[in-house]
Amino acid sequence: MTDFTTTYLGLELKNPLVASASPLSKKLESAKRLEEAGAAAIVMYSLFEEQIIHESLELDHFLTRGKDSFSEALSYLPEAGAYRLTPDKYLKQVSLLKRELKIPIIGSLNGVSKGGWTRYARRIEEAGADALELNLYYLATDPSLKSEHLEAAQIELVSDIKSAITIPLSVKLSPYITSLPNFCSRLAEAGAQGLVLFNRFYQPDFDLQELEIIHTLELSTSEEIRLPLRWVSILYGKINADLALTSGVHTAKDALKAVMAGAKVAMLASKLLRDGEQSIAALLNEMEWWMETHEYESISQMRGSMCQKFVREPSAFERANYMKILSSWRDLV
Numbered sequence: 242m243t244d245f246t247t248t249y250l251g252l253e254l255k256n257p258l259v260a261s262a263s264p265l266s267k268k269l270e271s272a273k274r275l276e277e278a279g280a281a282a283i284v285m286y287s288l289f290e291e292q293i294i295h296e297s298l299e300l301d302h303f304l305t306r307g308k309d310s311f312s313e314a315l316s317y318l319p320e321a322g323a324y325r326l327t328p329d330k331y332l333k334q335v336s337l338l339k340r341e342l343k344i345p346i347i348g349s350l351n352g353v354s355k356g357g358w359t360r361y362a363r364r365i366e367e368a369g370a371d372a373l374e375l376n377l378y379y380l381a382t383d384p385s386l387k388s389e390h391l392e393a394a395q396i397e398l399v400s401d402i403k404s405a406i407t408i409p410l411s412v413k414l415s416p417y418i419t420s421l422p423n424f425c426s427r428l429a430e431a432g433a434q435g436l437v438l439f440n441r442f443y444q445p446d447f448d449l450q451e452l453e454i455i456h457t458l459e460l461s462t463s464e465e466i467r468l469p470l471r472w473v474s475i476l477y478g479k480i481n482a483d484l485a486l487t488s489g490v491h492t493a494k495d496a497l498k499a500v501m502a503g504a505k506v507a508m509l510a511s512k513l514l515r516d517g518e519q520s521i522a523a524l525l526n527e528m529e530w531w532m533e534t535h536e537y538e539s540i541s542q543m544r545g546s547m548c549q550k551f552v553r554e555p556s557a558f559e560r561a562n563y564m565k566i567l568s569s570w571r572d573l574v
């Protein structure tokens with residue numbers, strides 16, 4: 242019997258496949274289907290800072306203080322109805338999933354600035370969440386904003402949220418950080434017990450005819466695993482936090498690669514949205530078959546076997562690989 246168990250954020254999980262934040266947690270039926278198919282835990286869709294502020298008196302506060310850019314930012318938001326679940330409904334959904342499911346439920350807050358909205362971290366804990374994922378989705382567009390200031394603000398936010406809760410905290414972050422290992426290490430020092438690699442930034446396109454920006458959400462493919470795979474394998478063993486890999490996990494082999502790189506869990510969203518919640522069961526069966534065939538007894542035995550921990554000069558190693566890959570093209574023609 243293959244031992245599939247793993248731990249993540251101190252939670253005992255029956256296997257390393259976790260349903261990543263997605264609309265599948267908005268409905269009890271689909272959350273139940275995820276559990277039945279074998280998902281080890283569910284990360285809920287995010288409650289956004291903007292949603293909370295929108296609903297609270299803070300909106301008046303910001304508006305009366307003449308924060309034009311803030312009120313303009315609010316005007317970009319979808320209509321209230323499009324959120325479907327307001328902050329209070331979000332908390333009710335956490336409680337409902339906790340009551341109806343046995344697997345751990347991880348709440349998700351999505352925000353970047355300090356402020357009253359962070360009290361929802363505590364509320365999500367009180368609603369019963371087993372852990373909280375903080376998503377730091379932010380695209381810096383202001384040339385005067387220094388990366389050190391942005392990073393410092395994000396670290397402070399993590400520290401504030403951590404001090405407000407007793408459940409474990411993970412942070413979902415961007416891959417576009419100049420010195421990612423240093424930032425990750427500071428996030429861990431600030432209280433992040435898990436790092437979720439990475440946020441998948443949606444990429445807008447242009448409609449040349451209408452001169453409009455096209456906002457489309459395209460689901461990922463397995464190709465996209467390479468970015469988080471590289472970083473999990475670089476960070477494994479160097480950062481005092483559990484690593485979760487998200488982006489591009491579609492097959493059993495993708496999930497096995499995530500574990501071999503050093504991830505405690507592989508998170509899935511696109512695969513489940515495309516092929517249905519039950520598709521997780523087939524992945525688990527195939528993972529088991531693969532592990533038995535290759536004589537692995539447990540997930541923990543496999544974890545980190547492909548990490549870069551034992552490479553003495555990882556940056557030089559990466560440059561050498563880059564040179565090799567470029568020159569291999571010449572060999573082909």
Ligand SMILES: Cc1cc2nc3c(=O)[nH]c(=O)nc-3n(C[C@H](O)[C@H](O)[C@H](O)COP(=O)(O)O)c2cc1C
Binds near residue numbers: 286462465487511
């Ligand atoms: C329709 C959809 C909704 C999502 N909603 C959230 C969300 O609310 N919060 C969040 O942190 N990530 C959200 N994500 C991102 C996923 O959790 C995941 O990190 C990303 O899609 C990459 O994983 P994948 O390749 O398995 O799709 C969403 C993704 C999709 C496709």
